[in-house]
Amino acid sequence: MITRRNFIVTTGLATTAVLARPSLAFSMSKKEIGLQLYTLRDELPKDVKGTLQKVAKAGYSTVETYGFSTKDQFWGFAPKELKKILDDNGLKAVSGHYNLGSFLYDGNTAEVSAAIEAAKTVESEFLTISWVDEPFRRNIEDYKKIAERLNQAAKMCKEAGLKLAYHNHDFEFERHNGVTGFQILLKETDKDLVFFELDLYWVIHSGNDPLKLFKENQGRFKMWHVKDKDKKNNDLNTEVGSGTIDFKSLFAEAKQSGMVHFFVEQENNFAINSFESVKSSCDFISKNLI
Structure with a gap:
């Protein structure tokens, strides 16, 4: 590192x-301070090269991609082309968010194979599953099925030299007969193959404590999403260091978590504009957290 x-x-x-x-x-x-590029989803598709230049100038050295599709690739750029743009700006895409919806639901591995090929080309370390649609996560059996599929995809990733991770929102913490979906995923997945990207905002927003999760599941949270909760409206994000989350206490337990990468993400509520916001978050982290 x-x-x-x-x-x-x-x-x-x-x-x-x-x-x-x-x-x-x-x-x-x-x-290394990372940025989930979804933060710049309004700017990136319009000007991939210019946006990534600004990301690097703001102080970031790693990024997490999103939005890959076999049709449009990465915002119109093939993985090989994106890798060159990243290299030109001293950036590394250590992780990427991939929508493996059809695989999670029906076991079709075509999406997984395409995502693996893209992730390998941009030289990512992690292939991260970012979302599960509501109709497929309604009960305990649904989550057990998801866990089974995660294990399968993780084996495919390992064979390709990648690691698989799962990114949470708040719905995983809803209870089903007294058990949360997140508990099922942690219990039913192979801890040596399936890792987790813990979105600190969504954990706290759901009423849970990241520190408790760190202690009970040591080493499993290899990545974090770092985004703050607005002081006036907790349903909104804000620049890191400007909200209500105590990141110092969380970063102090990074080793227990197992965290090796983290990414700033801000989905809404930019103070001035998205570029100013990501620079503000990067500056705060650099000066106060690492």
Whole structure:
């Protein structure tokens, strides 16, 4: 992992610093700030190259893609073409959100194979499932079926040199006969193959505690979505550091979570415009959290 810190020659001094502040062990090794490109969904399709240039200038070094389709590829660019644009701007697409709807519902692996090929071409580490439509997540049996399919897709990803992750919203925390869908997914998936991208906003919005999830499922949350809750309207997002979520306490437990990548995401409620918002979030994280 690339760091922005200079190497500390005096080992004894470095060790003392880490002992004095345990979270420093995390901050010294994880300096890449990522952006979920869905944040810029209004700008990106209009100007992919210009938008990614602005992402890099705002301070981001990693991104998470979204919106891939076999028809339009990545906003009109083939995966190989997108990889070059990313490289030209010093960006790495370490993860991507892929809609594997038909596979989750009927087991058709064509979508999975296409997504794997795209993810490999842009040299991602994770292939992340981003969403499950409401008709297919109504009860315990639905979630068990999803878990079974996740295990299957994860095996395909491993064979291709990728890792599979599942991204949550709030609906996974709804109870079905006293059990949440998220509990089922955690229990029924292979912990060595299926990882989770924990959306901190949606966990908290659903009334749950990320720290409790970290403790009970150590090492499974390899990625996070970092987005803040607006102080006046908790249904809205805001720039990281401007809302109600205590990110310092969460980042202090990053190691317990297993987190190796995180991505800023803001879906709405931009203070000035989306570019100013993502820069504000990046600046806050750089100065206060890592």
